[in-house]
Amino acid sequence: MSEKRQLQPRSGTPVLLRMAARSRAVTAGLAIVGLLALAAMLAPWLTGGDPSEMDFNTIMASPSRGHLFGTDNFGRDVLTRVIFGLQVSLVVAISSVTLALIVGVPLGLFAGYRGGWGGAAIMRMTDVVMAFPAIVFVVALAGIFGASVTLMVLSIALIFAPIAVRVTAVASSAIKNELYIEGAQARGASHTRIMALHILPNAFAPIAVQASALMGIAILFESAISFIGLGVQPPTPSLGLMLAENRPFMGNAPWLVLGPGVCILLAVLGFNLIGDGLPKLFGRSARS
Amino acid sequence: MALLQINDLTVSFETGAGCVEAVSAVSFHLANGEILGLVGESGCGKSTVAYSLLGLLPPHARVGGSIKFDAVDIAKLDERALRKLRGNRIAMIFQDPMTALDPSFRIGSQLVETLRLHLNLDGVTAAKRAVELLRSVGISSPELRMQAYPHELSGGMRQRVALAIAISCNPDVLIADEPTTGLDVTIQAQVLQLIRVLLTKEKRSGVLLITHDLGVIANYCDRVAVMYAGKIVETGAVSDIFGDPKHPYTQGLLAAIPDGTIARGALRTIPGRVPALTDRGAGCRFAPRCPMALPVCLQPDSPPWVGLSQQREVACVQYAIT
Amino acid sequence: MVVPILFGVSVIVFFLMRLVPGDPALVILGLRATPEGLAAIHRDLGLDLPIHRQYIHWLGNFLSGDLGRDYRSNEAVTTLLAQRLPVTIELTLLSLLMSTAVSIPIGVQAARKPKGWADRAADAIGLVGISVPDFWLGIILVLVFSLGFGIFPSSGYTPLSVGLAQNLSGFVLPSLTLAVGLAAVLVRVTRSAVAEVMAMNFVRFLRAKGLSEPAIFYRHVLRNAALPIVTVTSMQFGYLLGGAVIVEQVFDLPGVGNLIVTATLERNFPVVQAGVLIVAAFVIFVNLAADLLNLLLNPKMSEADL
Numbered sequence: 021m022s023e024k025r026q027l028q029p030r031s032g033t034p035v036l037l038r039m040a041a042r043s044r045a046v047t048a049g050l051a052i053v054g055l056l057a058l059a060a061m062l063a064p065w066l067t068g069g070d071p072s073e074m075d076f077n078t079i080m081a082s083p084s085r086g087h088l089f090g091t092d093n094f095g096r097d098v099l100t101r102v103i104f105g106l107q108v109s110l111v112v113a114i115s116s117v118t119l120a121l122i123v124g125v126p127l128g129l130f131a132g133y134r135g136g137w138g139g140a141a142i143m144r145m146t147d148v149v150m151a152f153p154a155i156v157f158v159v160a161l162a163g164i165f166g167a168s169v170t171l172m173v174l175s176i177a178l179i180f181a182p183i184a185v186r187v188t189a190v191a192s193s194a195i196k197n198e199l200y201i202e203g204a205q206a207r208g209a210s211h212t213r214i215m216a217l218h219i220l221p222n223a224f225a226p227i228a229v230q231a232s233a234l235m236g237i238a239i240l241f242e243s244a245i246s247f248i249g250l251g252v253q254p255p256t257p258s259l260g261l262m263l264a265e266n267r268p269f270m271g272n273a274p275w276l277v278l279g280p281g282v283c284i285l286l287a288v289l290g291f292n293l294i295g296d297g298l299p300k301l302f303g304r305s306a307r308s
Numbered sequence: 309m310a311l312l313q314i315n316d317l318t319v320s321f322e323t324g325a326g327c328v329e330a331v332s333a334v335s336f337h338l339a340n341g342e343i344l345g346l347v348g349e350s351g352c353g354k355s356t357v358a359y360s361l362l363g364l365l366p367p368h369a370r371v372g373g374s375i376k377f378d379a380v381d382i383a384k385l386d387e388r389a390l391r392k393l394r395g396n397r398i399a400m401i402f403q404d405p406m407t408a409l410d411p412s413f414r415i416g417s418q419l420v421e422t423l424r425l426h427l428n429l430d431g432v433t434a435a436k437r438a439v440e441l442l443r444s445v446g447i448s449s450p451e452l453r454m455q456a457y458p459h460e461l462s463g464g465m466r467q468r469v470a471l472a473i474a475i476s477c478n479p480d481v482l483i484a485d486e487p488t489t490g491l492d493v494t495i496q497a498q499v500l501q502l503i504r505v506l507l508t509k510e511k512r513s514g515v516l517l518i519t520h521d522l523g524v525i526a527n528y529c530d531r532v533a534v535m536y537a538g539k540i541v542e543t544g545a546v547s548d549i550f551g552d553p554k555h556p557y558t559q560g561l562l563a564a565i566p567d568g569t570i571a572r573g574a575l576r577t578i579p580g581r582v583p584a585l586t587d588r589g590a591g592c593r594f595a596p597r598c599p600m601a602l603p604v605c606l607q608p609d610s611p612p613w614v615g616l617s618q619q620r621e622v623a624c625v626q627y628a629i630t
Numbered sequence: 631m632v633v634p635i636l637f638g639v640s641v642i643v644f645f646l647m648r649l650v651p652g653d654p655a656l657v658i659l660g661l662r663a664t665p666e667g668l669a670a671i672h673r674d675l676g677l678d679l680p681i682h683r684q685y686i687h688w689l690g691n692f693l694s695g696d697l698g699r700d701y702r703s704n705e706a707v708t709t710l711l712a713q714r715l716p717v718t719i720e721l722t723l724l725s726l727l728m729s730t731a732v733s734i735p736i737g738v739q740a741a742r743k744p745k746g747w748a749d750r751a752a753d754a755i756g757l758v759g760i761s762v763p764d765f766w767l768g769i770i771l772v773l774v775f776s777l778g779f780g781i782f783p784s785s786g787y788t789p790l791s792v793g794l795a796q797n798l799s800g801f802v803l804p805s806l807t808l809a810v811g812l813a814a815v816l817v818r819v820t821r822s823a824v825a826e827v828m829a830m831n832f833v834r835f836l837r838a839k840g841l842s843e844p845a846i847f848y849r850h851v852l853r854n855a856a857l858p859i860v861t862v863t864s865m866q867f868g869y870l871l872g873g874a875v876i877v878e879q880v881f882d883l884p885g886v887g888n889l890i891v892t893a894t895l896e897r898n899f900p901v902v903q904a905g906v907l908i909v910a911a912f913v914i915f916v917n918l919a920a921d922l923l924n925l926l927l928n929p930k931m932s933e934a935d936l
Binding site: 362364391392393394395396399400401402404407408409410411412413414421422425426457459470473474 | 830831832834837838839841850853854927929930
């Protein structure tokens with residue numbers, strides 16, 4: 021309780037500063053993610069503006085002031101392509117995680133709070149979907165419907181939704197036995213109202229932790245699927261696709277695989293740092 | 309001669325913010341065949357005293373004073389020598405019996421483990437002895453129970469098993485740290501009665517019973533030592549202390565018993581709070597809450613340790629004045 | 631638990647494949663397609679039957695070992711899988727071995743000495759290991775160890791029949807690549823499992839019994855910590871197989887993952903269907919095996935919990 025109270029904004033100190041003081045991991049993660057997201061949003065202004073612009077005078081040039089990450093076999097600036105690729109990664113990750121939460125959280129609330137045969141059916145369905153190795157599932161879907169960004173978002177969301185269901189269900193079935201829920205029931209509040217006003221806010225911490233971890237996994241999935249040719253299609257720049265395209269030349273130009281790879285690593289690391297540090301900020305309730 | 313003689317025992321813990329003293333110059337003794345109750349509120353240092361008697365304090369603890377047992381000073385023994393004492397000559401049972409046993413091993417193997425460790429028995433003899441021990445602590449069909457896992461037994465049964473393990477090597481001293489918290493009242497009585505019969509009546513061992521429950525002290529102990537904020541404030545025979553408490557803290561504790569035999573009418577409490585470990589000033593530690601406090605109580609050499617009779621001692625300035 | 635999940639998985643796989651746009655008969659016949667030819671193939675494949683009968687027909691065939699035929703080579707999918715499975719199994723087992731060999735000792739040591747070197751190493755492995763994209767790690771390992779030092783081959787598979795040394799040297803980099811992510815999870819789980827057991831009350835009682843620290847640790851603490859470690863390792867097996875799909879692509883290993891990806895790119899659906907189902911079944915059975923192992927380790931669990 022005391023930890024929860026400390027989360028309430030106090031006037032005077034900005035929220036961000038107090039968070040920084042309480043968890044170095046979250047601060048570092050937010051800094052990394054924030055910088056990368058900023059770069060991705062400002063991509064057209066930060067870079068030359070066209071990730072596909074070729075320059076046959078500078079083919080496979082090593083990193084220099086003009087091309088911090090070097091250039092590729094078409095003379096395209098690697099940094100520019102990395103930033104635009106990051107944009108795609110973040111869009112895929114944010115939309116698939118959001119979609120998974122929109123579907124999974126209400127189902128999880130229902131399964132955890134109401135239970136019954138409906139809840140049991142929901143949980144068995146998550147068992148089935150989670151039996152598939154995620155990548156295999158996404159690959160198979162890409163094969164059936166043809167590779168595209170939209171499909172990738174949908175299939176990653178489909179893989180993540182059961183995870184969101186589980187986390188929400190576990191949290192809300194623990195919360196539903198708390199006295200204040202019984203109190204609300206005794207006062208005659210409807211189930212929907214209890215779920216929305218009492219269960220959901222208290223299940224927020226574990227869901228947020230999970231969502232942060234899922235963002236990292238989504239970025240990994242996006243790049244891996246694009247790497248094997250079943251995700252983002254050229255000429256759209258993608259970090260995974262770039263690695264596949266640049267790999268044949270890495271013996272002579274290692275920067276071609278360093279820049280995109282480090283960028284993926286950093287983005288995922290950022291989200292994982294946030295996910296690791298959040299439980300400390302939220303207190304015990306977030307650890308599941 | 310006393311079985312166990314503790315003199316000026318001081319335990320402090322090194323923390324990041326410096327040293328905090330949990331137990332300050334505690335002295336008492338334990339004789340054969342008696343149950344000494346160590347009573348006090350949680351956090352007063354009574355469990356720390358218990359752990360120091362077995363050398364079970366965490367590595368960052370510093371121990372001063374002496375713990376004389378069988379002509380050796382336990383406070384100065386190394387780990388190897390301590391291990392020979394533990395479970396063998398000095399045994400201990402803990403609070404929360406539900407979690408006292410290893411959930412992955414059968415009851416029998418946990419008993420046999422101790423027997424073989426200290427008594428060099430072969431497996432068959434140890435198993436036989438284990439069955440006898442289980443029977444002696446009142447467990448029915450002990451042969452069957454040997455094969456049971458802890459989760460298959462109730463809390464009371466588990467504490468009986470823990471007691472069987474503790475007494476398996478005929479210890480001279482049993483330290484029981486709140487052995488009945490979490491048990492039903494009737495089970496509590498059975499376990500405590502068992503301790504009294506098995507250890508003090510049959511074997512003439514000494515028992516140090518640590519509790520915050522004055523009812524337990526009144527019913528099962530011979531003598532009692534009252535602790536407050538890391539110090540002993542009063543010792544004496546149970547009948548004397550309950551009949552005529554001298555220290556204002558003991559008086560307050562007894563007055564707060566709600567059963568009506570001592571305090572009739574409204575439930576009384578001691579005003580104020582126990583001082584934090586880091587916030588213990590000079591002089592008598594109870595003075596800030598004491599209804600009879602005098603300016604002299606806050607002097608650094610206060611309170612004096614006053615012997616009222618052979619068995620009766622109290623740390624309070626009121627009794628030194630006369 | 632296992633049978634209903636397997637049933638659900640098979641239903642999903644079957645109906646997903648029915649969602650495939652286009653007519654498989656057209657794929658088989660290609661330009662030679664005639665209405666009569668298509669109808670004949672529909673009959674052969676059972677595509678003229680109602681959908682639930684198609685499913686029963688397909689499941690019956692599947693259970694009797696007939697997984698259909700490769701659209702292109704007309705080879706039996708069973709034969710293809712039999713060739714590819716050993717590669718994937720060797721890859722996953724080797725990486726399982728590598729990750730446990732590193733992460734369990736470090737995790738244990740980290741729990742025994744908080745803030746010691748192992749604790750810091752566990753923090754680093756736990757964080758970086760789950761953040762690094764495995765295909766990129768594979769590429770970098772090739773860059774350093776194959777192109778740089780020339781120690782291990784950068785790709786390809788040598789059958790065990792050619793020689794154990796050649797076979798293993800081809801698996802070093804792929805297994806290492808795959809092992810890192812699992813090691814990250816295992817090191818965290820091991821550390822927290824051991825730390826949790828060490829804080830339990832019974833450990834204090836064991837000390838009071840006079841047991842030595844090594845006896846307490848190796849006999850009692852590790853035994854109790856093994857439970858969650860085994861559970862999590864088995865739960866991670868699906869992750870390992872998923873990772874194998876990617877790693878087989880990077881190192882060009884002819885495993886099941888490689889088969890699935892190639893078949894997907896070629897729209898060779900019977901192969902995709904069988905591959906996905908086999909992989910899912912594999913994961914489910916590994917979990918079942920872990921449950922059985924738990925039954926041995928955990929006295930609190932009974933057959934009824936399975």
